[in-house]
Amino acid sequence: MSTDAVSDVDEVKVSAWYAVGVRQAFSAWTDPGKIEKWFGPKGYRAEVLEMDFRIGGRWRFKMISQSGDVSHHRGRYLAIEADKLLSFTWESEEESDLTGGRETRVRVNFCAEAGGSRMTLVHERLPTLQAKQALEFGWSSGMPKLGRLLEGKRDD
Amino acid sequence: MLDRLLDGPATVSQLGANHGISPGAISQHLRVLEQADMIRRTLNGRQHHIELDERGFQPVLTWAEKYGAFWGANLESLGEFLMREKSDEH
Numbered sequence: 001m002s003t004d005a006v007s008d009v010d011e012v013k014v015s016a017w018y019a020v021g022v023r024q025a026f027s028a029w030t031d032p033g034k035i036e037k038w039f040g041p042k043g044y045r046a047e048v049l050e051m052d053f054r055i056g057g058r059w060r061f062k063m064i065s066q067s068g069d070v071s072h073h074r075g076r077y078l079a080i081e082a083d084k085l086l087s088f089t090w091e092s093e094e095e096s097d098l099t100g101g102r103e104t105r106v107r108v109n110f111c112a113e114a115g116g117s118r119m120t121l122v123h124e125r126l127p128t129l130q131a132k133q134a135l136e137f138g139w140s141s142g143m144p145k146l147g148r149l150l151e152g153k154r155d156d
Numbered sequence: 157m158l159d160r161l162l163d164g165p166a167t168v169s170q171l172g173a174n175h176g177i178s179p180g181a182i183s184q185h186l187r188v189l190e191q192a193d194m195i196r197r198t199l200n201g202r203q204h205h206i207e208l209d210e211r212g213f214q215p216v217l218t219w220a221e222k223y224g225a226f227w228g229a230n231l232e233s234l235g236e237f238l239m240r241e242k243s244d245e246h
Contacts, residue, residue: 012223016231020238028234028241038237041229121231123223 011124022083022110022117029086029108035061055080059088071095075103085109090123157185158208161195165207 018025028034032048039046043066050060060074075089089103104125111118157171172182186206189195194212198205 012220012227014224014227014231016235018235018238020242024238024241025234028238034237034241038233039230040233041226042233044233119231119234121227123227 011122013120013122015118015120017113017116017118019116022112025117025119026083026086026110030080039063050074053077053080075106078105079107083110157182158189158194161206161208165205168204168206171206 028038030053032051035048035051036046039061040063044063047062047064048059049062049072050058052058055077057077058074059077060072063071063073072093074091074093077086077088079085079087085108087105087107090106091103104123107122107124109120157175160166160171168179168182168186171186172179175182177185186195186197189212190197192212193209195206196209198207
């Protein structure tokens, strides 16, 4: 996954196929009771603190890790198209250094594929505006190389 | 230009070579990269030596690594949930 993540510098893209219909896949994101049953990596549990599921509406989730670490994430819904598309802003409250105080954006697409559904999630927008501006000047293929360079510097 | 810098430090004129970009445009690009801590400049007499500055890139890489892992794990959790939900229906 992290290899995918560095191939496009200003976005993270993940995709998965599920053996359920798009309606069921979509509802896992729209029903607070369902969200609390799956949201978060393995070992985490989620609580939906606020969820005004309409365009412009706010959401706020709490995530608790197995070791008891708590984090809060929030945003606004930007686009909702039943069984097709969901887009919302994302800010991680405890990690403002990662989202740089900016609202990053998550877009989730759902489409029927091979008797099930494919979900593609893109989390986009760089943490800092400066970084984005700088990279817009013609960055092409250097990311893996850059990764290795920085790994090397970390080892120093 | 950044690609060229991955191969090591370069002078401003080396960076401009083979690009067909005017010296003015080059120095504008360099200023933006410098503001973002993506390059650093050292003066050697009248020559400006440019090299990559890891400070500017680290937050971007950390961000991509962290959220890549986070969403990857989330999609797995979702898959497990959907399968449980499906078997409950039957």
